[in-house]
Amino acid sequence: MSAKPFERVAIIGIGLIGSSLARVLRRDCPDTRIVACARRAETLAAVTRLGIADEVTDDPAAAVKGADLVVLATPLSAYAGIAERIAPAVTKGAIVTDVGSCKAAVIRDLAPLVEAGVRLVPGHPVAGTEHSGPESGFAELFRDRWCILTPGADADPNAVAKVTELWELAGMRVTTMLPDHHDMVLAMTSHLPHLIAYTIVGTATALGDDLKSEVIAFSACGFRDFTRIAASDPIMWRDIFIKNREAVLDILQRFSEDLTALQRAIRYGEADTLEKRFRETRAIRRSVIEAKQA
Secondary structure, three states, X not given: OOOOOOOEEEEEOXXXXXXXXXXXXXXXXXXXXXXXXXXXXXXXXXXXXXXXXXXXXXXXXXXXOOXXXXXXXXXXXXHHHHHHHHXXXXXXXXXXXXXXXXXXXXHHHOHHHHHOOOEEEOEEEOOOOOOOXXXXXXXHHHOOOEXXXXXXXXXXXXXXXXHHHHHHHXXXXXXXXXXXXXXXXXXXXXXXXXXHHHHHHHHHHOOOHHHHHHHHHOOOHHHHHHHHHHOOOHHHHHHHHHHXXXXXXXXXHHHHXXXXXXXXXXXXXXXXXXXXXXXXXXXXXXXXXXXXXO
């Protein structure tokens, strides 16, 4: 990638993903000017203290002025309002991308930006931890993970290439998908597991105090993994389930049917059915490891 792929990058939302991307740019593109935008004064103070941006502001319209790349990294519910605010201020021909975990709804929310003459390249770096805030970011977050771009059929290929280069700079493998296909894939690989984790941990919190304390004290690795997932940003995940509701409900219905089948097998002692299913799922785990996504 060129030493200075972008002159000025505005990152709107400077939590885990936004601050990690800022760190990548700081490390590999030191001449690129970074503007961080967030609503809360304490967040902007943390960004200044960490030195991961050249300018900070709480005004999205001010942040995007003169930027040749704008990255939306806020909760999904904020996209439509931000798009309306920045559309009059964004430089015509600038590239706007995002990091949201669902894409069809995002594209609808960002329509005002396309009308303002920007080059829209929606994206989803599939990486993260259960932590949030600018202090939680780190440049290696994206290493060897996938970034999925969902450009429209009429997207500028040069803009797609530049966004691809950006995420490759961060160490990601980049691919493209249709928005609806992306949303169905992520409903299975990410959204359903989080919904299950929230449910299981929620079940534990409803136990009596004595039993709940023992569940916490004697947590096996499976439950510990669920608690890690369930510690993820509640605002972000609230928005994901609302914005991607159709795909999530589709996958959830399939899961419910499979769960009912396993419930029946346990109730009636169908050992062969249980063993067959468990052997099949072991093969999926091996495939994940072979794909270096473990």
